[in-house]
Amino acid sequence: MNTEKLRNFLGSVPLHIVIIGFCVIWLIPALGLMVTSFRPVQDANETGWWTAFSEKPGAAEYTQYCGKCHGEDGSEIAEADLGDTEYIESFRRSLQIAATFNREYNGEIHLAEDDRPDDQQLADILAHLRRQTGLDERPQFTITNYEDAIVGYRGTTNYEADCEAGTQSVDLTCDFAQDLTNPRGMALAFRNSLFVAIPATILPLILAAFAAYAFSWMDFKGRIWFFAILVGLQVVPLQMTLVPISRIYFQLGIGGTFLGVWLFHTGFGLPYAIYLIRNFMGSLPRELFESAYLDGASHWTAFLRLALPLSMPALASLAIFQFLWVWNDLLVALIFLTGRNPVMTYQINNLVQSLGGGWHLLTASAFLSMLLPLIVFFAFQRYFVRGLLAGSVKG
Numbered sequence: 001m002n003t004e005k006l007r008n009f010l011g012s013v014p015l016h017i018v019i020i021g022f023c024v025i026w027l028i029p030a031l032g033l034m035v036t037s038f039r040p041v042q043d044a045n046e047t048g049w050w051t052a053f054s055e056k057p058g059a060a061e062y063t064q065y066c067g068k069c070h071g072e073d074g075s076e077i078a079e080a081d082l083g084d085t086e087y088i089e090s091f092r093r094s095l096q097i098a099a100t101f102n103r104e105y106n107g108e109i110h111l112a113e114d115d116r117p118d119d120q121q122l123a124d125i126l127a128h129l130r131r132q133t134g135l136d137e138r139p140q141f142t143i144t145n146y147e148d149a150i151v152g153y154r155g156t157t158n159y160e161a162d163c164e165a166g167t168q169s170v171d172l173t174c175d176f177a178q179d180l181t182n183p184r185g186m187a188l189a190f191r192n193s194l195f196v197a198i199p200a201t202i203l204p205l206i207l208a209a210f211a212a213y214a215f216s217w218m219d220f221k222g223r224i225w226f227f228a229i230l231v232g233l234q235v236v237p238l239q240m241t242l243v244p245i246s247r248i249y250f251q252l253g254i255g256g257t258f259l260g261v262w263l264f265h266t267g268f269g270l271p272y273a274i275y276l277i278r279n280f281m282g283s284l285p286r287e288l289f290e291s292a293y294l295d296g297a298s299h300w301t302a303f304l305r306l307a308l309p310l311s312m313p314a315l316a317s318l319a320i321f322q323f324l325w326v327w328n329d330l331l332v333a334l335i336f337l338t339g340r341n342p343v344m345t346y347q348i349n350n351l352v353q354s355l356g357g358g359w360h361l362l363t364a365s366a367f368l369s370m371l372l373p374l375i376v377f378f379a380f381q382r383y384f385v386r387g388l389l390a391g392s393v394k395g
């Protein structure tokens with residue numbers, strides 16, 4: 001008995017290691033993204049996110065080289081009070097400090113040749129002294145990146161600081177509620193993304209449910225052929241249709257509108273959606289439907305009362321996949337929605353191009369756009385697994 005338990009346990013160890021490995025591979029970059037998005041601009045640009053939790057450089061060096069004479073808080077020597085804000089401010093560069101090392105005080109050289117910090121260490125020491133005296137007061141973590149991303153701030157400091165100083169750019173009013181509608185901001189993009197993703201999920205789902213019912217339980221001519229064509233349609237690359245569809249859209253006057261994107265996503269979601277739901281509906285017990293028809297149920301009743309409720313797991317998982325796909329889509333939004341109605345992916349793309357190294361804004365925006373998919377994923381994760389199995393396992 002015990003050996004069997006042990007063997008079972010040992011047998012599952014490799015599997016667990018693999019699973020933990022996947023979790024780590026997924027979690028570490030996500031964590032890095034999150035930590036960076038909360039760090040002040042300078043920190044995010046200068047050091048890696050993992051240093052956010054460690055002690056700032058310079059403190060240890062200060063204790064090692066200077067602490068024994070100047071004291072831990074720098075104020076031991078009254079003539080050179082390193083704990084005094086104004087005094088430290090007069091040293092703008094570490095070179096100015098290095099120049100004092102050769103001076104002699106009371107006949108003694110300030111710092112002996114072989115007891116000096118190197119350039120980098122000295123720079124860190126100065127940074128430490130500036131922090132300690134409150135010159136470079138910046139918090140470990142901040143939410144200004146999120147504020148900036150949400151209102152679409154593109155200046156050199158941040159939204160709050162600019163508004164306090166009254167130097168904000170023309171497109172920002174500094175009334176936060178009003179700035180939420182700034183076309184460069186993530187707030188508006190979030191609304192647009194929702195406005196795209198929800199109908200583009202519901203529409204194909206409803207149509208696919210109807211079609212799947214027809215393919216599974218209605219007899220009509222050419223059923224097999226229609227279904228074969230449908231399966232074949234799944235391999236049509238989206239890119240191939242960009243030109244013809246956009247021409248049609250502009251003739252119809254729905255280029256750059258939400259309607260156009262809904263229709264496009266519906267069209268491209270449908271073949272796979274019908275295929276998946278049909279597989280699921282088709283595997284429901286035949287007797288159930290036959291007895292329903294014998295009792296005089298119409299197709300409409302059978303669809304609403306039987307097929308739809310029983311296919312809920314498949315529909316839910318499909319909804320999740322379709323939603324995530326539409327949410328993360330850039331190509332379709334870029335071409336059919338353009339900058340007139342920017343969605344989140346469009347906005348992030350713009351950030352990368354216009355800021356290059358603006359990691360603080362980029363990470364905050366990226367995290368904002370991840371938020372909803374994460375919520376959807378965790379809220380519906382059991383459907384997720386069922387959906388992956390839908391069609392592959394009968395019953």
Ligand code: HEC
Nearest residue numbers: 065066068069070077079080097100103105110111117125
């Ligand atoms: C051996 C003791 C000792 C050590 C170690 C030491 N100092 Fe000093 N430091 C002094 C004394 C003594 C003075 C002179 C105070 C005065 O003006 O009489 C001084 C003065 C200074 C001054 C003012 C220079 C000027 O003339 O304007 C600065 C800046 C300074 N120290 C920085 C540092 C830094 C940074 C370190 C560490 C890398 C350091 N010191 C290490 C003893 C020390």
